[in-house]
Amino acid sequence: MKKMKLSNLYLWVVFILLYVPIIYLVMYSFSKGDTMTNFQGFTMAHYQELFADTRMIQIVIDTLLLALLSSLIATAIGTLGALAIHRTTKPLMKNTVLSLNNILMVSPDVIIGASFLIFFTALKIPLGFGSVLLAHIAFSIPIVVLMVLPKLQEMRQSMLDAARDLGSSNAQILSRVILPFITPGIFSGFFMAFTYSLDDFAVTFFVTGNGFSTLAVEVYARARQGISLEINALSGVMFIFALLLVVGYYFIQEGQAKRKAHAKKGGHALEKTH
Amino acid sequence: MKKSSTNVAFYVPYVLWLALFVIAPLVLIIYQSFFDINGHFTLSNYATYFSSGTYILMTFNSVFYAFVITVVTLAISYPTAYLLHYTKHKQLWILLIILPTWINLLLKAYAFIGIFSQNGGINTFLSMVGIGPKQFLFTDAAFIFVASYIEIPFMILPIFNGIEELNESFVNASRDLGAKWWQTFTKVIWPLTISGVKAGVQAVFIPSLSLFMLTRLIGGNRVITLGTAIEEHFLVTMNWGMGSTIGVVLIVAMFIIMFLTGERKKKRGRRA
Numbered sequence: 345m346k347k348m349k350l351s352n353l354y355l356w357v358v359f360i361l362l363y364v365p366i367i368y369l370v371m372y373s374f375s376k377g378d379t380m381t382n383f384q385g386f387t388m389a390h391y392q393e394l395f396a397d398t399r400m401i402q403i404v405i406d407t408l409l410l411a412l413l414s415s416l417i418a419t420a421i422g423t424l425g426a427l428a429i430h431r432t433t434k435p436l437m438k439n440t441v442l443s444l445n446n447i448l449m450v451s452p453d454v455i456i457g458a459s460f461l462i463f464f465t466a467l468k469i470p471l472g473f474g475s476v477l478l479a480h481i482a483f484s485i486p487i488v489v490l491m492v493l494p495k496l497q498e499m500r501q502s503m504l505d506a507a508r509d510l511g512s513s514n515a516q517i518l519s520r521v522i523l524p525f526i527t528p529g530i531f532s533g534f535f536m537a538f539t540y541s542l543d544d545f546a547v548t549f550f551v552t553g554n555g556f557s558t559l560a561v562e563v564y565a566r567a568r569q570g571i572s573l574e575i576n577a578l579s580g581v582m583f584i585f586a587l588l589l590v591v592g593y594y595f596i597q598e599g600q601a602k603r604k605a606h607a608k609k610g611g612h613a614l615e616k617t618h
Numbered sequence: 619m620k621k622s623s624t625n626v627a628f629y630v631p632y633v634l635w636l637a638l639f640v641i642a643p644l645v646l647i648i649y650q651s652f653f654d655i656n657g658h659f660t661l662s663n664y665a666t667y668f669s670s671g672t673y674i675l676m677t678f679n680s681v682f683y684a685f686v687i688t689v690v691t692l693a694i695s696y697p698t699a700y701l702l703h704y705t706k707h708k709q710l711w712i713l714l715i716i717l718p719t720w721i722n723l724l725l726k727a728y729a730f731i732g733i734f735s736q737n738g739g740i741n742t743f744l745s746m747v748g749i750g751p752k753q754f755l756f757t758d759a760a761f762i763f764v765a766s767y768i769e770i771p772f773m774i775l776p777i778f779n780g781i782e783e784l785n786e787s788f789v790n791a792s793r794d795l796g797a798k799w800w801q802t803f804t805k806v807i808w809p810l811t812i813s814g815v816k817a818g819v820q821a822v823f824i825p826s827l828s829l830f831m832l833t834r835l836i837g838g839n840r841v842i843t844l845g846t847a848i849e850e851h852f853l854v855t856m857n858w859g860m861g862s863t864i865g866v867v868l869i870v871a872m873f874i875i876m877f878l879t880g881e882r883k884k885k886r887g888r889r890a
Contacts, residue, residue: 545722546828567727583721586717
């Protein structure tokens with residue numbers, strides 16, 4: 345009994361630790377003062393300020409648009425890549441491609457950012473929305489591959505044989521058998537790509553140039569100048585948004601979890617690629 | 619015959635991506651590391667790196683900081699993951715662990731600027747209990763604390779998955795055979811969950827080398843890591859050659875880490 349209580353206490357402490365900074369941040373978005381010290385009475389003024397700040401609104405829209413576009417394109421290319429890897433029969437080839445695929449997954453962000461900056465400069469691609477979009481697509485592709493590939497490996501050969509015996513063409517097998525089967529993996533991949541894009545700071549910071557800014561870059565720039573409670577108000581909005589996204593992701597995972605009740609619980613949980 | 623043509627269509631975009639965004643940047647950063655700030659081919663960047671004490675010290679420091687951050691997160695995360703495994707509503711708890719990772723890292727760092735500031739949350743609390751205010755912001759400890767805070771979920775998740783895969787009957791068998799709790803842990807549970815721990819270490823150690831925004835915002839430029847140096851060289855002093863050289867060293871370090879931690883597994887998000 346006693347042990348049980350102690351362990352619960354430990355978990356509570358960890359959870360409080362995880363959430364205190366976020367709550368602190370959101371709490372001060374309602375403070376009348378203009379620093380994150382001494383709460384000075386309730387106000388919605390910082391939210392009004394935020395919604396009147398057209399530059400900030402534009403940046404939020406850009407960030408979301410970027411995340412949506414990059415994750416859609418990355419999902420398409422990543423799914424094709426997973427299909428291609430799955431079809432490869434030579435083990436050496438397969439392992440080489442998989443290792444190359446994982447390079448961007450394990451590289452530190454500054455390396456990705458710096459090397460992409462050299463790359464874009466070498467090709468004379470102007471820095472801005474385009475370069476950031478390309479970078480986000482690039483670092484999202486491997487995660488899509490890693491989400492889709494296990495689904496393809498779960499698929500039984502007999503199912504494909506059955507479809508072929510019943511006279512399906514290759515295109516039909518792909519659209520009627522393979523794609524429906526791997527759809528959950530594709531959705532997980534899309535979702536992960538979306539969060540990677542929203543979450544990224546370092547890579548974007550390197551390849552963004554002067555004209556274009558995402559939320560993270562803007563927060564960095566403003567935080568270096570000091571505290572502005574408008575950022576806190578923004579955090580409040582973001583927190584609600586994240587909450588909605590997580591709930592959405594939870595339902596996708598729940599759908600998948602019916603069969604496989606364990607292994608991939610977390611959005612960012614590591615998985616083996618068997 | 620038709621099959622081979624569809625195969626090609628599958629390969630093209632993905633292979634293009636591999637060539638353009640994986641191999642080409644890697645080659646370019648290595649290539650760039652052999653040029654000085656005026657664009658002349660040289661080995662001097664490497665000479666500078668290995669002969670000047672500053673860079674060696676900085677490398678040692680970054681590895682040391684990343685090591686401390688990894689140990690701190692592991693110490694907090696392993697018990698958490700272990701206890702989470704035995705809770706009733708696991709799914710919900712894990713979701714609550716994931717949720718903070720969806721708040722942008724910069725916003726979390728920004729929160730700590732407020733919490734650690736002169737009149738911030740911590741100092742108000744310390745004054746209340748009679749200890750009096752202390753300097754937190756712009757210290758090494760603050761940097762390690764915030765970095766650990768940010769990395770904890772990425773450590774918990776793989777360890778949790780590792781523990782989930784652990785077959786409970788091994789633990790029971792060990793108990794039945796008279797092993798003490800500590801023996802069960804060191805001889806059964808830990809070895810069987812080590813792959814999750816390795817994945818977690820990889821997911822935390824490598825990104826910890828490149829948290830330049832934290833060294834600037836929380837460490838107040840007192841902590842200079844390899845990541846900070848690369849950012850400095852690329853975006854401030856514009857000495858891309860030197861920046862690339864540090865990058866190449868970091869890539870080599872990364873391969874060593876991956877080699878040491880065995881199987882290749884993916885990190886989180888990124889992150890950052």
